[in-house]
Amino acid sequence: MLLNYKLSGQPLGSAEPVVLLHGLFGSLENLNIIARALSESFTVINLDLRNHGQSFKSDVMDYPSMAQDVLTLLDHLEIEKAHLVGHSMGGKVAMQVAMLNEDKINKLVVMDIAPVDYHPRHDTIMQALNAVASVPVASRSEADAIMQTYIEEQGVRGFLLKSLAKDEQGVLTWRFNLAVIEANYDKIISNINTTHSCLCDTLFLKGNNSDYILAEHRDAIMQAFSNARAKIIQGAGHWLHAEKPQAVNRSIIDFIQ
Numbered sequence: 001m002l003l004n005y006k007l008s009g010q011p012l013g014s015a016e017p018v019v020l021l022h023g024l025f026g027s028l029e030n031l032n033i034i035a036r037a038l039s040e041s042f043t044v045i046n047l048d049l050r051n052h053g054q055s056f057k058s059d060v061m062d063y064p065s066m067a068q069d070v071l072t073l074l075d076h077l078e079i080e081k082a083h084l085v086g087h088s089m090g091g092k093v094a095m096q097v098a099m100l101n102e103d104k105i106n107k108l109v110v111m112d113i114a115p116v117d118y119h120p121r122h123d124t125i126m127q128a129l130n131a132v133a134s135v136p137v138a139s140r141s142e143a144d145a146i147m148q149t150y151i152e153e154q155g156v157r158g159f160l161l162k163s164l165a166k167d168e169q170g171v172l173t174w175r176f177n178l179a180v181i182e183a184n185y186d187k188i189i190s191n192i193n194t195t196h197s198c199l200c201d202t203l204f205l206k207g208n209n210s211d212y213i214l215a216e217h218r219d220a221i222m223q224a225f226s227n228a229r230a231k232i233i234q235g236a237g238h239w240l241h242a243e244k245p246q247a248v249n250r251s252i253i254d255f256i257q
Contacts, residue, residue, distance in 0.1 A: 003073050004028070004054040005047040009039030016106065017043040017082040018256065019070065021090030024188060025125070025160055025176055027053035034085065034241055037249035041257070042083070047073065049093060051177035053163070058177075061184040063192045067096035074104060083256045087111040087241065088212070089188060095224070096192040098200050107256045108202040108225070111248070112210050112238050114217040115224045118189040124150045126185075129160065129178055137172050140164055155239075194224045202228040203255045205248060207236035 006028055009015070018038050020031040028046035035044045048055035050069055058065070070093065074082060083106045086094030091113035098105045128150035137143045140161045147157045163175045181188070202225040206213040213221075213230075221228055231251050236244040 001056045002076055003047045003049065003056075003069050005045055005073060007043065007045055008035055009042050009044040012043050012077065012079075015041060015043045016256075017045060017077075017079050019045045019047065019074070019082050019084050019094075021047065021049065021070070021084065021086035021093050022052070023088030023090050024122070024181070025052075025129075025163060026087075026090075027163060027175065029053075029162065030159075031085070031087065031241065033245045034249060034252065037245075037253065041253075045073075045077070045082075049090065051180050053175055057180070059180055059183075061180055062187045063092055063096040063190075064100065066093045067100050070094075070097050071101055071104060080104070081106045083107045083109070085109040085111070085252060086113075088113050088238065092192050095198075098198045098202075098225075099193060099195055102198055102200055105198075105200045108198075108200050109205065109252050109255060110202065111205045112207050112212045112240055114204070114213045114221055115192055115194055116217050116220050117191045118212075120185070120189060122185070125156070125160070126178075126182060128157075129174060132164070133174060133178060137164075139172070143172070159239075191220075192224075197223060197226045199227055200225070201255075203251070204228055204230040205240060205251055206230060206232050207238055207240035207243070208232045208234050209237040210240070212238055 022030040028048045038044050084094040091110040128147040131146050132143045167173050233240045233244050233247050241248045
């Protein structure tokens with residue numbers, strides 16, 4: 001099965017392709033701000049990862065499977081080599097793609113995630129999402145009111161509510177497969193399968209206010225990606241591309257051009 005995707009920028013085959021991979025609870029729309037910046041010089045492929053957006057649903061959700069989905073799409077589009085840009089969970093998928101088939105990677109950009117295990121940090125989000133799913137809601141504002149009990153940050157609620165949409169019966173429901181994400185959450189926060197040291201040129205972008213990439217992760221990063229470099233985006237947290245889009249876009253373009 002093929003992932004849902006959207007092409008933008010230069011026609012396929014006329015410029016280097018860049019694949020954009022969103023994070024947990026996201027969709028292909030999340031990295032549009034990067035896609036627009038890249039569209040002048042590159043063919044841009046935004047995609048929905050499995051169990052997200054309009055891509056297929058599956059009970060299996062681990063990094064090797066998600067990475068294989070990306071490779072299958074590249075083969076379908078007859079792309080021999082591409083730049084990969086991934087944020088958070090999408091960054092781990094991008095790293096796993098590089099581990100599975102390094103020859104498919106031109107350059108790799110990983111935004112605010114490291115090749116390490118993480119502790120659970122989405123408990124209240126899961127509670128909020130399940131609270132909305134447990135009752136009929138007539139509008140996003142009604143869902144937002146329910147979520148306020150669990151999530152104070154309006155920006156976080158707004159991001160999640162982008163994935164609340166009407167199904168074929170006209171009922172508002174989450175586009176992502178919440179039950180499967182919950183069932184596989186331990187795999188999502190776990191490390192990728194690091195089978196060797198990947199030699200592809202890799203840029204790790206860290207928001208300086210984020211705790212997703214820490215100094216103690218340096219050894220794990222260099223062991224898995226020996227040609228890695230890092231750049232800190234000042235004044236940004238985990239959502240660095242939304243908070244400091246110009247700095248992030250410039251860093252990505254400078255690196256892959």
